[in-house]
Amino acid sequence: xxxxYSEDHEWVDAKEDDLVVIGITDFAQExxxxxxxxxxxxxxxxxxxxxxxxxxxxxxxxxxxxxxxxGSIIEVNSRLEDEPEIVTEDSMxxxxxxxxxxxxxxxxxxxxxxxxxxxFIEE
Amino acid sequence: xxxxxxxxxTPFHKMHVDxxxxxxxxxxxxxxxxxxxxxxxxxxxxxxxxxxxxxxHMGQIRLSGEQAMxxxxxxxxxxxxxxxxxxxxxxxxTSENGGVLDDLMVTNLGDNTxxxxxxxxxxxxxxxxxQHHLGASCELELYDDLALLALQGPKASSVLxxxxxxxxEMTFMTAMQLMINNIDCFVTRSGYTGxxxxxxxxxxxxxENLADILLSSDEVEWIGLGARDSLRLEAGxxxxxxxxxxxxxxxxxxxxxxxxxxxxxxxxxxxxYLGDNIILDQLENGSDTKVVGxxxxxxxxxxxxxIIQDENGNQVGYVTSGGFGPTLNQPISIARLETKFxxxxxxxxxxxxEKKIAVEIVKLPFVKHNYYRG
Numbered sequence: 051x052x053x054x055y056s057e058d059h060e061w062v063d064a065k066e067d068d069l070v071v072i073g074i075t076d077f078a079q080e081x082x083x084x085x086x087x088x089x090x091x092x093x094x095x096x097x098x099x100x101x102x103x104x105x106x107x108x109x110x111x112x113x114x115x116x117x118x119x120x121g122s123i124i125e126v127n128s129r130l131e132d133e134p135e136i137v138t139e140d141s142m143x144x145x146x147x148x149x150x151x152x153x154x155x156x157x158x159x160x161x162x163x164x165x166x167x168x169x170f171i172e173e
Numbered sequence: 174x175x176x177x178x179x180x181x182x183t184p185f186h187k188m189h190v191d192x193x194x195x196x197x198x199x200x201x202x203x204x205x206x207x208x209x210x211x212x213x214x215x216x217x218x219x220x221x222x223x224x225x226x227x228x229x230h231m232g233q234i235r236l237s238g239e240q241a242m243x244x245x246x247x248x249x250x251x252x253x254x255x256x257x258x259x260x261x262x263x264x265x266x267t268s269e270n271g272g273v274l275d276d277l278m279v280t281n282l283g284d285n286t287x288x289x290x291x292x293x294x295x296x297x298x299x300x301x302x303x304q305h306h307l308g309a310s311c312e313l314e315l316y317d318d319l320a321l322l323a324l325q326g327p328k329a330s331s332v333l334x335x336x337x338x339x340x341x342e343m344t345f346m347t348a349m350q351l352m353i354n355n356i357d358c359f360v361t362r363s364g365y366t367g368x369x370x371x372x373x374x375x376x377x378x379x380x381e382n383l384a385d386i387l388l389s390s391d392e393v394e395w396i397g398l399g400a401r402d403s404l405r406l407e408a409g410x411x412x413x414x415x416x417x418x419x420x421x422x423x424x425x426x427x428x429x430x431x432x433x434x435x436x437x438x439x440x441x442x443x444x445x446y447l448g449d450n451i452i453l454d455q456l457e458n459g460s461d462t463k464v465v466g467x468x469x470x471x472x473x474x475x476x477x478x479x480i481i482q483d484e485n486g487n488q489v490g491y492v493t494s495g496g497f498g499p500t501l502n503q504p505i506s507i508a509r510l511e512t513k514f515x516x517x518x519x520x521x522x523x524x525x526x527e528k529k530i531a532v533e534i535v536k537l538p539f540v541k542h543n544y545y546r547g
Contacts, residue, residue, distance in 0.1 A: 083399070084213040086497040087472050087504070089526075105526065107474050109212040109497050110399050131472070 054158055055167035056118035061142060062161055068152040072118060074106070077171050079141040083108045085134040090126040090147065097123060097150060099157055104147060106137075115147065119157045125149040183229035184320045184380035192395050199398060200293035202230040207397040215400035216499040219366055220540075223326035224396035225387055232296025233319050233374060236303065237286040238311035245279065245287060248306055250423065250446050252433035256281045261346040261361045263431050265423050266302060271451030272419035273426065275299050276411065278372075280348045280361060288348075288359070290321070290372070292413045320380035325370030325404075328392040330545065333360075333371055336386065340371070345544040356383050362545065365401065367408025367538060369545045406505060407498045409466060409537030415477060415493045416464050416507055422448065424455035425509075427464040427537075432456065463515045464493065466539060467506040467523070470531040474504040475523040481508055481532070482522050489514045489521060498539055505539050506532070 054062045059078035063071045079085075087107040097103045097117040104115035126148050129136060137145035152158070162170060181202045189196060194205035205227065208215065218224055236245060246253045251264040258281055266274040275295040280288045291299045300315045307313070324333060334341045336353045343349055343362040350359055356379045364370040375383050387393050402412070411417050417426050424432075435441050438453050446452075469475045474497050481490035495506030506523070514521060515534060522529040 083207060084211050084499075087474055089473065107497070109216075109403055109499065110206070112474070112476065 052163060054118075054161035054163065055170075056116075056161055057170065058116040058118065059171075060115070060118045062118050062158065064158060068121075068155050069124075070119060070121075070150050070152060070158075071146050072148050072150060073146040074115065074137065074141055075167070076141050079138055079145075082106060082113060083110060085137050088130040088134045088137065088147070090128065090130065091123050093123055093126055095123045096153075097121060097148075107134075117150075118161060119150060119152055120154055121150040121152040123148050124151050181230075183227055184377040185227045185229065185322075185384055188381060188384060189227065189395070194395070194397060197398075200230055202293065204230060205395065205397040207399045208395050210394060212397070212399040212403065213499045215394065215396045216403050218394050219326045219368060219396055219400060219404055220500050221327065222392045222394075223324055223328040223332050223370075223390070224366070224400070225384065225393050226323040226325065226396050226401055227320075227384075228323050228372070229320040229380070230293035231321055232289075232291040232293065232299060233316045233321060234289040234291060234296075234300060234303070235282075235286060235314045235316070236289060236307070236311050237284070239285055240310045241285045241287055242281070244307045244311050246436075246442065247446055248302070249279075250432045250436050250449070250452055251279075252435045252442075253279060253281075253287070254442070255435070258283050259348045261348055261363055265417075265428065265431060266299060267423070267446055267448040267452065268419055269447050270420075271422040271448035271455070273413075273417045273421065273423060274302060274419055275413055276417055278361070278363060282348075295413060318377045320375050320377050322373045322375065322380075322384060322387070323364050323366075323370060324373065324387060324393070325364045325366040325368045325396075326392075327369060327543065329368070329370040332387065332390045332392050335390075343371075343545075344547040345369075353383060354386055356386075358383065365408075365410055366404040367410070367540055367542045368404075369543050402494075403496060403499060406494055406496060406507065407500055407538065407540040408542060409507070409539060411464070412494055416509075421462070421509070422452050422455055422460065424452060425460040425462050425464070429456065459512060461512055462490070462509050463512045464507060464509050465515050466535040466537040467492070467495075467508050467532040468535050468539075469495075469504045469506060469523060470533070472504065473525060473528075473530060475506045475525055475530055475532065479506070480524045481510060482524060482529070483514065484520050484522075492523060500540050507537070508532075510534075
């Protein structure tokens with residue numbers, strides 16, 4: 051299964067049918083600049099597509115992480131709390147944010163593939 | 174069509190774009206907020222080596238006339254009459270109600286001429302203010318053909334003295350007219366980062382050439398407005414519209430140090446500036462609010478506008494500037510607090526996204542100033 055992308059610049063990597071890893075794209079990371087703080091949700095929290103689930107703070111400003119899918123949060127990358135710079139260094143890998151068990155796997159179909167996302171950010 | 178919203182550029186605009194800067198609108202100008210280095214590295218570069226800042230959006234004003242020095246004293250609570258030749262002093266334009274209209278740097282050029290540097294967003298209002306009060310007795314010019322560069326950091330002096338050895342004789346808050354590779358420059362040893370450094374006024378026509386010469390040093394990098402803000406925040410320096418505004422006096426903004434002795438109650442040139450009654454009274458009896466430094470507990474930045482509460486949840490102040498201090502590697506804030514809470518031992522908290530963050534009141538600056546005083 052390939053990685054999908056949201057218009058809010060998150061990547062969603064489907065590991066199994068209803069389990070996904072979510073992070074922010076390299077483009078988003080570059081736009082934000084140096085990250086200094088990441089506020090993560092709690093394991094067990096429910097997230098709803100389109101709602102804020104996390105706050106990402108750069109030197110300059112605070113931005114919201116908007117849930118690209120709905121489900122329950124089964125794991126968070128707590129390393130980011132002490133080392134937010136991991137997101138800057140490896141946003142697509144070590145800098146992942148959360149793992150979610152999807153409540154509606156069909157939501158994945160509404161996300162963009164890599165090609166669509168690349169043309170989206172060029173606009 | 175919107176009228177009067179045309180965005181301006183500085184003489185360095187093309188250089189910023191070529192350097193890959195992220196450009197943002199700021200005070201009517203398109204300005205570099207950061208370069209590819211990023212705010213944190215730009216900040217650290219300035220603390221460790223030398224940063225070059227385009228601050229050409231700021232207002233540069235010449236005030237001259239036989240009465241120029243005493244005339245300016247009628248608008249600032251600062252000693253201007255005894256400002257020595259080629260010395261620079263920090264000052265504030267006050268209003269009738271004791272509030273602050275802007276903060277500025279004043280240099281005595283001699284021949285009854287003063288050179289003022291004022292904030293970009295206030296420069297036209299400042300010019301009108303000067304024209305209104307002093308126009309009859311003084312000649313005024315707001316330059317639109319001058320650029321302004323700031324070279325800041327521990328290597329600023331060696332970089333500049335390699336080009337103009339006489340800057341080694343300068344100390345903090347002094348000025349000099351000098352030539353750098355045949356470019357006429359007006360230099361003050363001052364800045365807005367807490368580091369040693371210089372501000373260099375130069376004609377728009379020579380601006381790019383001068384920046385190229387400075388950037389040819391390995392020590393020097395362009396630094397954007399983002400790092401300029403984190404540097405001044407760590408240095409505990411006030412920003413107009415944040416720590417300073419027209420509804421708070423210099424005393425309420427903890428700028429007593431900037432109010433010259435000779436202009437205080439019972440002294441030689443007491444008062445005689447706008448809002449003097451209110452400000453002199455507050456100097457004697459204290460003010461209801463003060464501006465203080467805050468260290469938030471944990472890693473979460475506490476930014477402008479965050480409410481400060483006491484243990485019982487009563488509001489006791491608000492954050493005027495806040496963010497992350499790369500040199501300290503922790504969040505830092507400046508806040509306006511009710512004076513009675515600035516010395517109390519009781520715990521206070523900042524509210525961020527409905528969370529209560531414990532904050533500790535600390536002395537400003539957060540990072541020690543490294544000015545060169547000789």
